[in-house]
Amino acid sequence: TLWEQHQSLKEFRQYCRTHAEEKQEIELGGKVFKFGHLEKTREALATAYGLTPTDVQRFLGLHTLSSVLFECVDRRTLAISAATYLAQLPKEWQLEAARWIP
Structure with a gap:
């Protein structure tokens, strides 16, 4: 939103x-x-x-996050600060990273 x-x-x-x-x-x-x-x-x-403003910037950075990792953020198994960095990676790298998150 x-x-x-x-x-x-x-x-x-x-x-x-x-x-x-x-x-x-x-x-x-x-x-x-x-x-x-x-x-x-x-x-x-x-x-x-x-x-x-920093929080807003972080949330805006999540718009390119894969849906798998976004679910991890929703479940609170992935911090927003870490997700912001992962969102900058290509989708296939994000999916690979998601495999290692419990």
């Missing part, structure tokens, strides 16, 4: 740059953000969900 909202916010910010005359605010997580003076997109998500 964070990945989809991150992409949407990025697209909205680009839209606001080209349509400066329109209302430049969006509601996210029950909070209204004005894009005239908005911080980075991940910082906006962190504020909306009560996370740190």
Whole structure:
């Protein structure tokens, strides 16, 4: 969900740059953000969900994680910090690593 909202916010910010005359605010997580003076997109998500920007960055990094490893994260047999590094590997390497996780 964070990945989809991150992409949407990025697209909205680009839209606001080209349509400066329109209302430049969006509601996210029950909070209204004005894009005239908005911080980075991940910082906006962190504020909306009560996370740190670093946590948001870690969660965003998981979007390329294989489903097998993502299940390990859900079961808490794989830490998010480790999963973030594994998500950067090719899918076949991720699947090989998953074989060694109990």
